[in-house]
Amino acid sequence: xxxxxxxxxxxxxxxxxxxxxxxxxxxxxxxxxxxxxxxxxxxxxxxxxxxxxxxxxxxxxxxxxxxxxxxxxxxxxxxxxxxxxxxxxxxxxxxxxxxxxxxxxxxxxxxxxxxxxxxxxxxxxxxxxxxxxxxxxxxxxxxxxxxxxxxxxxxxxxxxxxxxxxxxxxxxxxxxxxxxxxxxxxxxxxxxxxxxxxxxxxxxxxxxxxxxxxxxxxxxxxxxxxxxxxxxxxxxxxxxxxxxxxxxxxxxxxxxxxxxxxxxxxxxxxxxxxxxxxxxxxxxxxxxxxxxxxxxxxxxxxxxxxxxxxxxxxxxxxxxxxxxx
Numbered sequence: 272x273x274x275x276x277x278x279x280x281x282x283x284x285x286x287x288x289x290x291x292x293x294x295x296x297x298x299x300x301x302x303x304x305x306x307x308x309x310x311x312x313x314x315x316x317x318x319x320x321x322x323x324x325x326x327x328x329x330x331x332x333x334x335x336x337x338x339x340x341x342x343x344x345x346x347x348x349x350x351x352x353x354x355x356x357x358x359x360x361x362x363x364x365x366x367x368x369x370x371x372x373x374x375x376x377x378x379x380x381x382x383x384x385x386x387x388x389x390x391x392x393x394x395x396x397x398x399x400x401x402x403x404x405x406x407x408x409x410x411x412x413x414x415x416x417x418x419x420x421x422x423x424x425x426x427x428x429x430x431x432x433x434x435x436x437x438x439x440x441x442x443x444x445x446x447x448x449x450x451x452x453x454x455x456x457x458x459x460x461x462x463x464x465x466x467x468x469x470x471x472x473x474x475x476x477x478x479x480x481x482x483x484x485x486x487x488x489x490x491x492x493x494x495x496x497x498x499x500x501x502x503x504x505x506x507x508x509x510x511x512x513x514x515x516x517x518x519x520x521x522x523x524x525x526x527x528x529x530x531x532x533x534x535x536x537x538x539x540x541x542x543x544x545x546x547x548x549x550x551x552x553x554x555x556x557x558x559x560x561x562x563x564x565x566x567x568x569x570x571x572x573x574x575x576x577x578x579x580x581x582x583x584x585x586x587x588x589x590x591x592x593x594x595x596x
Contacts, residue, residue: 441473
């Protein structure tokens with residue numbers, strides 16, 4: 272039984288020992304850069320916490336945890352290019368510090384390295400890990416494509432949005448937990464429960480992340496507030512607001528999310544923020560977040576292990592479940 276901090280220390284020590292490559296330097300320096308920018312490291316910790324849950328040594332999951340962490344950062348490198356983002360964790364994004372071609376190629380190598388980490392396990396376990404990881408990676412790409420398509424679509428529903436964030440964000444959390452269950456030899460029923468715990472917690476986390484993007488601060492989120500608004504992202508905040516406001520306000524909000532309108536960035540963010548606030552959509556979003564959070568806990572409760580071994584995952588639940596006031 273380990274605390275989340277103890278697991279984080281184990282992973283951090285392992286992360287510091289990693290050598291992603293040296294030459295050519297313009298291929299590997301961006302990898303070293305993005306991998307040392309920090310972050311909560313929640314996804315790799317999920318692998319270790321899953322092993323701890325089943326009373327296994329967390330160190331058995333370090334290679335899988337590295338696969339998850341380098342894949343996550345690979346996706347951020349490519350996402351930042353597609354989103355034209357300048358800042359990541361308070362620092363310049365890879366494509367800004369170098370250039371887009373460098374970021375694309377370094378990201379490609381990161382994806383390959385993720386599979387190399389998984390191949391370090393015994394053949395039978397490695398095959399199961401690779402199957403789960405590949406399904407997850409494909410889903411993340413599907414979710415990213417949906418997210419991009421939503422920016423220019425007027426037909427997006429809240430159900431569509433939940434499906435998109437499930438694929439783009441929450442299945443990585445879910446698969447990280449499942450990888451730990453696979454390594455520890457758990458049966459399919461237990462694997463499904465730990466996966467569903469992560470999936471629903473991931474949805475709750477993304478709802479919270481969307482809230483922070485609009486209602487947080489740059490110091491808190493490490494990037495410009497209102498990025499989702501500027502990119503016309505059809506988040507839950509936007510979609511639910513359309514349901515809540517009068518026809519005139521709805522028409523104005525839809526207009527503001529058109530790609531071809533000429534509006535100063537800060538003015539657009541300010542106006543959309545005001546519309547969201549007047550609709551009290553923040554409260555609706557927090558209520559939905561709570562529902563997914565409780566659903567996640569129900570799956571964790573269904574896993575037949577001593578409650579004391581769930582402490583690290585409960586810490587994660589509390590960490591991701593923190594709400595802004």
